[in-house]
Amino acid sequence: MYSRIIGTGAYLPEKVLTNFDLEKMVDTTDEWIRTRTGIERRHIVGDDETTSDLAYRAAVAALDSAGTRPADIDLVLVGTTTPDLIFPNVGCLLQERLGIRGGPAFSLEAACSGFLYALSVADQMIRGGQVVRALVVGAESMSRIIDWTDRETCVLFGDGAGAVVLEASDEPGVMYTSLGADGRYRDLLYASGGVSDRVRQAEAGTLKMKGNEVFKVAVKTLESMVDAVLESNRLDKGAIDWLIPHQANIRIIKATAKRLQVPMERVVLTVAEHGNTSAASVPLALDVAVRDGRIKRGDLLLLEAFGGGFTWGAALVRY
Numbered sequence: 001m002y003s004r005i006i007g008t009g010a011y012l013p014e015k016v017l018t019n020f021d022l023e024k025m026v027d028t029t030d031e032w033i034r035t036r037t038g039i040e041r042r043h044i045v046g047d048d049e050t051t052s053d054l055a056y057r058a059a060v061a062a063l064d065s066a067g068t069r070p071a072d073i074d075l076v077l078v079g080t081t082t083p084d085l086i087f088p089n090v091g092c093l094l095q096e097r098l099g100i101r102g103g104p105a106f107s108l109e110a111a112c113s114g115f116l117y118a119l120s121v122a123d124q125m126i127r128g129g130q131v132v133r134a135l136v137v138g139a140e141s142m143s144r145i146i147d148w149t150d151r152e153t154c155v156l157f158g159d160g161a162g163a164v165v166l167e168a169s170d171e172p173g174v175m176y177t178s179l180g181a182d183g184r185y186r187d188l189l190y191a192s193g194g195v196s197d198r199v200r201q202a203e204a205g206t207l208k209m210k211g212n213e214v215f216k217v218a219v220k221t222l223e224s225m226v227d228a229v230l231e232s233n234r235l236d237k238g239a240i241d242w243l244i245p246h247q248a249n250i251r252i253i254k255a256t257a258k259r260l261q262v263p264m265e266r267v268v269l270t271v272a273e274h275g276n277t278s279a280a281s282v283p284l285a286l287d288v289a290v291r292d293g294r295i296k297r298g299d300l301l302l303l304e305a306f307g308g309g310f311t312w313g314a315a316l317v318r319y
């Protein structure tokens with residue numbers, strides 16, 4: 001028994017913030033942002049929108065492309081680090097909006113690796129026979145936890161959502177997933193403003209990052225993760241048809257592609273248009289390349305992400 005992706009969807013909020021807009025807000029330049037990160041613009045959630053609104057739009061598009069009715073979904077799982085409320089979780093909010101009843105609905109927080117974590121959990125639940133059809137979403141309103149006066153972080157992030165419908169199948173499918181974490185790095189990348197930490201609550205919901213140090217650990221960790229994925233699946237370098245990386249920084253993506261010997265024409269890049277949308281970035285990129293016809297049925301995909309925690313994850317998928 002495998003799980004297979006039978007539909008994809010995505011949603012980006014209307015408002016666009018360009019590097020030139022940011023030049024007017026902090027001491028930065030379009031040139032600095034483009035050369036250091038590859039980012040040119042990002043989408044920003046509307047004042048009256050929430051993460052579950054973004055998730056809902058992406059989910060409707062994924063259900064539509066799968067030809068699946070909400071009533072046929074028996075698991076709703078959302079990777080997010082920017083929920084609407086402390087509870088109910090975004091999975092429940094989304095379940096209610098879609099009119100799905102009764103099956104499990106939850107969200108999990110693994111920062112930028114949230115979608116890979118969610119995909120892996122949903123895949124295991126399908127393989128285990130607990131679930132037949134799952135809606136798996138990555139959705140974020142990162143702009144809500146950004147310090148818009150901090151030039152080192154505010155230029156990097158954007159908002160959006162991506163979703164897939166997974167279905168039990170005899171054919172692969174999600175062939176392999178791998179997840180990891182190392183909490184020793186908690187202070188290199190975090191967002192304060194949680195409810196139980198009285199001291200850090202004073203910092204009120206802002207993202208803090210030591211970018212340079214994150215960069216080095218991200219490159220090293222992703223390289224050893226993709227080596228392990230190839231080895232565990234007895235795949236040669238160059239065997240991957242499409243790399244769908246987390247879109248944090250073009251330089252990190254290039255290092256991973258080089259390690260895999262995947263040419264850059266075979267890497268799905270949305271970082272210029274979307275920035276780092278955290279848990280939404282991988283399903284957003286997947287949807288873009290499915291809809292524009294680059295990814296075809298039967299292609300071998302490698303999805304990967306790295307994020308705060310630190311957390312990381314990969315999935316090998318026969319599309």
Ligand code: COA
Pocket residue numbers: 027028029032033036037112151152153155209211212213214215218248249276306307308
């Ligand atoms: N505009 C202009 N200058 C900026 C700037 C900005 N937006 N942000 C930082 N700088 C300055 C720094 O102050 C520093 O100045 P100094 O040399 O006078 O001290 C200089 O640029 C270089 O900073 P540094 O941090 O060494 O740059 P970098 O090459 O490491 O690039 C990042 C910075 C953040 C783009 C890069 O480290 C990165 O992408 N890290 C990983 C971030 C990430 O992916 N996080 C999410 C993980 S999921």
